[in-house]
Amino acid sequence: MFEAKLGSAALLKKIIDSIRDLVSDAPFDxxxxxxxxxxxxxxxxxxxxxxxxVGLFETYRCDRTINLGISLANMAKALKCANNDDTCLIKYDxxxxxxxxxxxxxxxxxxxxxxxxKLMDIDSEHLGIPDQDYACVVKMPSSEFQKVCRDLAMFSxxxxxxxxxxxxxxSGKGDTGGNVINYAxxxxxxxxxxxxxxxxxxxxxxxxxxxxxxxxxxxxxxGLCDTVKLSMSNDVPIVVEYDIEENGYLRFYLAPxxxxxxx
Amino acid sequence: MFEAKLGSAALLKKIIDSIRDLVSDAPFDxxxxxxxxxxxxxxxxxxxxxxxxVGLFETYRCDRTINLGISLANMAKALKCANNDDTCLIKYDxxxxxxxxxxxxxxxxxxxxxxxxKLMDIDSEHLGIPDQDYACVVKMPSSEFQKVCRDLAMFSxxxxxxxxxxxxxxSGKGDTGGNVINYAxxxxxxxxxxxxxxxxxxxxxxxxxxxxxxxxxxxxxxGLCDTVKLSMSNDVPIVVEYDIEENGYLRFYLAPxxxxxxx
DNA sequence: CACTTCCATT
DNA sequence: AATGGAAGTG
Numbered sequence: 428m429f430e431a432k433l434g435s436a437a438l439l440k441k442i443i444d445s446i447r448d449l450v451s452d453a454p455f456d457x458x459x460x461x462x463x464x465x466x467x468x469x470x471x472x473x474x475x476x477x478x479x480x481v482g483l484f485e486t487y488r489c490d491r492t493i494n495l496g497i498s499l500a501n502m503a504k505a506l507k508c509a510n511n512d513d514t515c516l517i518k519y520d521x522x523x524x525x526x527x528x529x530x531x532x533x534x535x536x537x538x539x540x541x542x543x544x545k546l547m548d549i550d551s552e553h554l555g556i557p558d559q560d561y562a563c564v565v566k567m568p569s570s571e572f573q574k575v576c577r578d579l580a581m582f583s584x585x586x587x588x589x590x591x592x593x594x595x596x597x598s599g600k601g602d603t604g605g606n607v608i609n610y611a612x613x614x615x616x617x618x619x620x621x622x623x624x625x626x627x628x629x630x631x632x633x634x635x636x637x638x639x640x641x642x643x644x645x646x647x648x649x650g651l652c653d654t655v656k657l658s659m660s661n662d663v664p665i666v667v668e669y670d671i672e673e674n675g676y677l678r679f680y681l682a683p684x685x686x687x688x689x690x
Numbered sequence: 691m692f693e694a695k696l697g698s699a700a701l702l703k704k705i706i707d708s709i710r711d712l713v714s715d716a717p718f719d720x721x722x723x724x725x726x727x728x729x730x731x732x733x734x735x736x737x738x739x740x741x742x743x744v745g746l747f748e749t750y751r752c753d754r755t756i757n758l759g760i761s762l763a764n765m766a767k768a769l770k771c772a773n774n775d776d777t778c779l780i781k782y783d784x785x786x787x788x789x790x791x792x793x794x795x796x797x798x799x800x801x802x803x804x805x806x807x808k809l810m811d812i813d814s815e816h817l818g819i820p821d822q823d824y825a826c827v828v829k830m831p832s833s834e835f836q837k838v839c840r841d842l843a844m845f846s847x848x849x850x851x852x853x854x855x856x857x858x859x860x861s862g863k864g865d866t867g868g869n870v871i872n873y874a875x876x877x878x879x880x881x882x883x884x885x886x887x888x889x890x891x892x893x894x895x896x897x898x899x900x901x902x903x904x905x906x907x908x909x910x911x912x913g914l915c916d917t918v919k920l921s922m923s924n925d926v927p928i929v930v931e932y933d934i935e936e937n938g939y940l941r942f943y944l945a946p947x948x949x950x951x952x953x
Numbered sequence: 954c955a956c957t958t959c960c961a962t963t
Numbered sequence: 964a965a966t967g968g969a970a971g972t973g
Contacts, residue, residue: 437954501845501866508841508869511954526867536834536886537874540841544867711965833956 429457429493429519432486436509436531442677443506445648446475447499454551455495457519461675465554473641474680476556482674495519495527496549505529505542513540556680561658561666563590563633567610567625569655569669573646579606580639585684587636588659592629599639633659636684642667645679692720692756692782695749699772699794705940706769708911709738710762717814718758720782724938728817736904737943739819745937748777758782758790759812768792768805776803819943824921824929826853826896830873830888832912832932835920839905842869848947850899851922855892862902896922899947905930908942
């Protein structure tokens with residue numbers, strides 16, 4: 428038996444909407460401490476890692492570790508049935524192993540809704556991702572990063588990040604044009620302005636290039652968190668991370684492009 | 691000579707837009723007391739019945755009963771020419787029997803517009819629909835019913851309604867999932883809350899199933915009225931009714947699906 | 954947060 | 964032409 432209740436269905440909606448274009452079917456790992464999901468995107472280039480800790484839920488009960496494979500398209504359909512501030516209970520009953528049930532309650536309307544979604548078998552290749560130290564960690568407003576990616580995509584297929592202590596530069600170049608965007612990290616470390624500012628925590632300079640198409644997929648999660656954290660080292664996958672209400676995260680991993688010298 | 695003037699073209703726009711996908715050509719019965727329309731949908735499964743009583747019009751003149759066949763696509767085109775709060779005069783002149791004319795006036799712009807639409811011959815099979823007593827009459831916010839139909843369509847082709855004194859339940863089930871929506875009728879019969887609430891007037895319990903595709907067509911009329919009335923008896927066509935400003939109605943009739951037992 | 958409208962897509 | 968998504972308004 429697994430049962431977990433979210434105060435509002437909106438959160439889960441946002442999460443699923445931001446990964447469903449990347450991953451069509453995903454295994455949810457339900458355990459005592461958290462609800463997790465890890466999956467490669469369909470072309471096996473990017474990795475999505477989601478963690479929703481117990482603290483996010485109003486109630487949480489997980490009798491035994493279990494893995495539930497779900498079509499995210501169907502899950503999105505189910506969540507679309509909820510109003511944003513409906514309560515959302517996720518329920519899996521061991522006696523009814525084919526399905527997962529989402530119960531939405533709108534108390535002010537005396538309305539109850541039980542949406543059932545069929546489960547599926549997914550071989551969950553739980554990739555151990557090493558927690559590693561990165562040469563450079565940048566935090567910036569997620570809407571700002573979203574715009575950077577959108578703007579660079581105008582002319583380019585790839586996004587180059589060059590970061591020093593004094594500056595972070597995003598750039599892209601294509602046949603018909605190019606674009607370079609620079610941010611100086613905000614001097615004041617005031618927590619006040621933090622949300623609006625770009626901060627750079629740098630051990631050594633970084634110069635690294637990614638497919639912008641995937642980046643633009645990732646930034647669909649911008650609504651989850653005001654701030655995005657980019658963790659980078661040369662020649663290592665970037666981590667694009669959105670915190671979820673202090674009790675979880677949605678992380679995207681993307682390997683750098685191998686630069687074809689002059690081609 | 692037939693001449694009837696509506697205070698705003700918006701009303702007629704809404705009406706035509708909500709039935710034009712169901713019925714492509716329709717006969718308007720103009721008589722002394724009302725402008726009526728009855729038509730089967732193109733696949734002869736659903737019936738649309740519209741009545742616009744004299745009270746809806748600012749002026750109304752109908753010398754003799756007459757039937758005007760119109761392509762609703764063309765009528766929609768004509769109405770699209772009007773601003774929503776233009777005045778709308780519908781005019782048919784016996785000396786010009788090929789056409790109907792819509793005159794739109796935007797007084798604050800001193801703008802006048804005459805749109806002429808060609809008439810067509812339609813054999814109007816005026817089906818006498820018996821006024822009957824239904825086992826169950828439910829009133830609920832039309833937007834709510836619209837959402838119910840939309841949500842059920844996510845996983846199912848059909849909508850089952852089960853209604854008792856204490857509860858109304860809409861449900862649907864498909865291969866990949868299902869959905870059950872329950873409403874407890876609002877206890878307070880306060881007219882105040884009436885718009886927000888679900889009311890059930892039940893003589894005997896009902897359990898009946900319909901094609902959701904047609905229901906979703908019907909609910910396009912939700913903008914006409916805050917409340918929808920569902921009149922049901924087992925094995926009898928449902929009536930989905932939207933009142934039009936206390937002086938008319940738009941009703942949809944749909945025969946129940948014959949349940950294939952276990953298949 | 955929800956509704957409405959508009960735009961883009963299939 | 965219809966559906967679904969996005970944006971702006973109340």
